[in-house]
Structure formats: structure tokens, C-alpha cells
Amino acid sequence: MLGFIGLGGVVETAYLPALRRLLPAGVPLWGFDADPARQLAGIERLPTQDALLAKPLAALFITTPPASHWTVLRQALASPVPCILVEKPLVATLAEIDALQSTLADGHDRGRVLALDHWAVRVEGIRDLLDSLPPECRQAAHGPLARIEGYLEEPSGLDELGVPCALNFATGAPDRRQLRHPDGVVLDTGTHVLALLRECMALLGQALDLQLTLATMNDRRDVPIAPGDHQTAEGRASLQGRLGGVPVSIRLDKYAGVAGGRKGLTLYGEQGWQLSLDRQGDEDRIVWQQGAQRVSLRRPGAIYGHALAEVLGVSGGLDAAQRQAMTARRLEEVRLLLQLQQDWRGEPT
Incomplete structure (x- = not known):
């Protein structure tokens, strides 16, 4: 039930x-x-x-x-x-993060809560592809990384006034909500990308420490949002920093036009390999490339379907310790994004 x-x-x-x-x-x-x-x-x-x-x-x-x-x-x-x-996001303010972490320190509640970001389960497609690689390539994938890219660039349309209009992710219909701060890409879509990146790093046995700065923040018309603006919703943002000591860049765009649609990551290995995950239609596409060698895998089905299959135990399930660890990672990510957003804009009113 x-x-x-x-x-x-x-x-x-x-x-x-x-x-x-x-x-x-x-x-x-x-x-x-x-x-x-x-x-x-x-x-x-x-x-x-x-x-x-x-x-x-x-x-x-x-x-x-x-x-x-x-x-x-x-x-x-x-x-x-x-x-x-x-x-996602698990909570909406820095004060709520502090309160929740204090609550989850209680042994009774530890492991009961799962911060559900459905993008986290996409690493299972990466795992499947790595398992299909020749041993030497699989070993290289767990080696040093040169850089990391993450991206969520959503297709968009135009409303009756010719202004960029978001589209519902499931139906493709125009999303006519008039968003205001703190809604927007930094927290709303940044959580997806960080969850995917860090779960991928965990899969590869890499370090998970994260440092980010907010490089740009624009509205849906691509006009820069001024520091201290408490009203305008973000439409586009870019973040830069390091993940596990590796340079990382993240592109978030809710209004990428008809050409939009990139939803995933690309890892670049110091040994010259490249691993990418993207979303096309109703499937994830994962590609490993190193020189002339190329291995690809398709994982069909809605992301929510895969996520719910995992968390409800249809395809393995998560125990309390796994829920606790994943929730802790999601809290760290939301705290960082909220702090970056607040440093730029001030506390929402």
C-alpha cells in the first residue's frame, strides 16, 4: 500500500x-x-x-x-x-537543512527518508555499459579524470507574445506558470545534475567532495539577473568548480529552444577516453569512446520508471543504509545550491 x-x-x-x-x-x-x-x-x-x-x-x-x-x-x-x-529538492531553505540533519541524526529516523531525485538512478545505465567494456577499458574508466561536464538543457517554445516558454517534461505542453525566485534552474534542475554526477563518481570509486561557484545566472529572456534581485526566476545558469578534485562545469538551461534536449554528463579521462550519457526520446544513450574504439548502449524507458523500480524493490531495492547515504549526498548538494543562490540574490522574501 x-x-x-x-x-x-x-x-x-x-x-x-x-x-x-x-x-x-x-x-x-x-x-x-x-x-x-x-x-x-x-x-x-x-x-x-x-x-x-x-x-x-x-x-x-x-x-x-x-x-x-x-x-x-x-x-x-x-x-x-x-x-x-x-x-527533489528535499527541503527549500538552509534552516530546513539544519533542522532535517538534526532530526535524521536520531537512530529511529535514520534510514527512513530517501531524497528521491530520479536522475540518480541513471548511473545504472553507465554501470551496464562499463560491465560490457573490455577489461583494459573498464580499468581505465576507474582511473584519473581530466574534467567533467554536466548539463540539463531543456527544449522550450514561445508563448503568444513571442517570449520563451518552458514545456512540460512529460507532455510537451507549454508550462504557463509565472515562476518567481526561488524557483528556477539553480535549485530545480541543478539538483538533477549534481545527483547524477556524484552518483556516477561514487560508481567509479572517485572522491565526492564538491566545490562550486555560480558563474552566470540569467532569466528566460537571457538577461542577466542582478545581484540582490529577489523576484525574477532563473532561466539559465552556469556553474564551475571541482568534484572530487576534478574540474567540473555545469550548464543549466530551461529555455534552450527547439534544439535543446541535452540531459546528462560527459566524463573525460586522462588516458584519452570519453564517457557520455544523454537522453534522447524515451531512452538514455551511453557512449564510451577511446580513439577508434566506440561502445554504446541504450537504456529504454522513462527515468521515473527506472527510479521507482529501484526504490520500491522491483529491481533490487535500497536498504536503510543506502537510503541514508543517498539522502546525505542530496542534502549536501541542496545546501550548496541554496547557498550559491542566496549569495547571489539574498534571502528570498
């Missing part, structure tokens, strides 16, 4: 289609949303959050807007639910 607090678009377009493919027919799905108008076919809506938390849930998904994640999570931790999965 699974529960959802928050019945918005991500549940309708991403979670439900994945769960229908993964779970046997008849598995109960329960939900609650503060907006009484939100009801989704396939989820039995309960009248209150307390009524949902009183159910014998195997897992609870917190899929509310990020600003309410911490409030909802505190209430969920007071319930007996054994596994609580929180959509």
Missing part, C-alpha cells in the same frame, strides 16, 4: 504511469492534497493528511511543492511509515 501527499502534475504525468507498469493490479494507492479539487484516477483520496498517515503504508511519497516538504516530512516522521520518499 502506497501513499501520496500532494496530487499535482508530477504524480499524474510521471508517478502514476510508472506505477501502473511496475505494480500488480489492485495494489492500493492512497492520497491527500491540501487542494480539495485535486483528485487523480487510480488514487483513492482521503479527507485529511492524518487519515492517510494512519493507513498501514509500505511507503509514502511527499510530492507537494518544495516549500512545504519540510512541514509535511516532520508530520510523516511522527507516523509509523517505514519508508518516506521526498521529491
Whole structure:
């Protein structure tokens, strides 16, 4: 029995289609949303959050807007639910990070919470490709790195006024929300890229320490956002620094036009090899190249489908120690992104 607090678009377009493919027919799905108008076919809506938390849930998904994640999570931790999965970003302020880390230091709650960033599971495609490489190439992939690139450049369109307009990631329909700070690419999409990069480094046995600076931050019209601007939502940003001591550059762009679509990473090895992961259509494409040697792999299916299969135990599952380690990494990443955002813009009002 699974529960959802928050019945918005991500549940309708991403979670439900994945769960229908993964779970046997008849598995109960329960939900609650503060907006009484939100009801989704396939989820039995309960009248209150307390009524949902009183159910014998195997897992609870917190899929509310990020600003309410911490409030909802505190209430969920007071319930007996054994596994609580929180959509990214796990929390929305630096103070909430401090409070959550203090809470998770408790032995009872340690391992119950998973910061669910579905991009983290994409490293399984990289693992599959590495396993298919000749031994000498596989050994080289665990060697020194020269540099790292991460990117999330989303396709976009134009609204009726000719202004760049974001597109819904699942449906391709125009996203007409009028975003304001702190919404935007630094936290909203930066979390995806950092989760992928660091889980990949963990897979390769590389160091995970992270230092980043925010090099550029522009709005959706590509106009630079002035320091101290508390209102305008970010449309594009670039970050630079080091990951595990290796130079890293990250490009985030929610308005990359019809030519947009790069979603992944490229690693460059000191021995001349290159490993890339990108998203094309409904599949991940992973490519290893070293000189004339090229090995590629396709991993079809929605990213959410792969992520939910892993966290719900359909394809292995995560134990409490793994949930704890992944959540700690996601908290470190969100703290850094929030600090960079706040240093540039000041605290959101």
C-alpha cells in the first residue's frame, strides 16, 4: 500500500504511469492534497493528511511543492511509515537543512527518508555499459579524470507574445506558470545534475567532495539577473568548480529552444577516453569512446520508471543504509545550491 501527499502534475504525468507498469493490479494507492479539487484516477483520496498517515503504508511519497516538504516530512516522521520518499529538492531553505540533519541524526529516523531525485538512478545505465567494456577499458574508466561536464538543457517554445516558454517534461505542453525566485534552474534542475554526477563518481570509486561557484545566472529572456534581485526566476545558469578534485562545469538551461534536449554528463579521462550519457526520446544513450574504439548502449524507458523500480524493490531495492547515504549526498548538494543562490540574490522574501 502506497501513499501520496500532494496530487499535482508530477504524480499524474510521471508517478502514476510508472506505477501502473511496475505494480500488480489492485495494489492500493492512497492520497491527500491540501487542494480539495485535486483528485487523480487510480488514487483513492482521503479527507485529511492524518487519515492517510494512519493507513498501514509500505511507503509514502511527499510530492507537494518544495516549500512545504519540510512541514509535511516532520508530520510523516511522527507516523509509523517505514519508508518516506521526498521529491527533489528535499527541503527549500538552509534552516530546513539544519533542522532535517538534526532530526535524521536520531537512530529511529535514520534510514527512513530517501531524497528521491530520479536522475540518480541513471548511473545504472553507465554501470551496464562499463560491465560490457573490455577489461583494459573498464580499468581505465576507474582511473584519473581530466574534467567533467554536466548539463540539463531543456527544449522550450514561445508563448503568444513571442517570449520563451518552458514545456512540460512529460507532455510537451507549454508550462504557463509565472515562476518567481526561488524557483528556477539553480535549485530545480541543478539538483538533477549534481545527483547524477556524484552518483556516477561514487560508481567509479572517485572522491565526492564538491566545490562550486555560480558563474552566470540569467532569466528566460537571457538577461542577466542582478545581484540582490529577489523576484525574477532563473532561466539559465552556469556553474564551475571541482568534484572530487576534478574540474567540473555545469550548464543549466530551461529555455534552450527547439534544439535543446541535452540531459546528462560527459566524463573525460586522462588516458584519452570519453564517457557520455544523454537522453534522447524515451531512452538514455551511453557512449564510451577511446580513439577508434566506440561502445554504446541504450537504456529504454522513462527515468521515473527506472527510479521507482529501484526504490520500491522491483529491481533490487535500497536498504536503510543506502537510503541514508543517498539522502546525505542530496542534502549536501541542496545546501550548496541554496547557498550559491542566496549569495547571489539574498534571502528570498
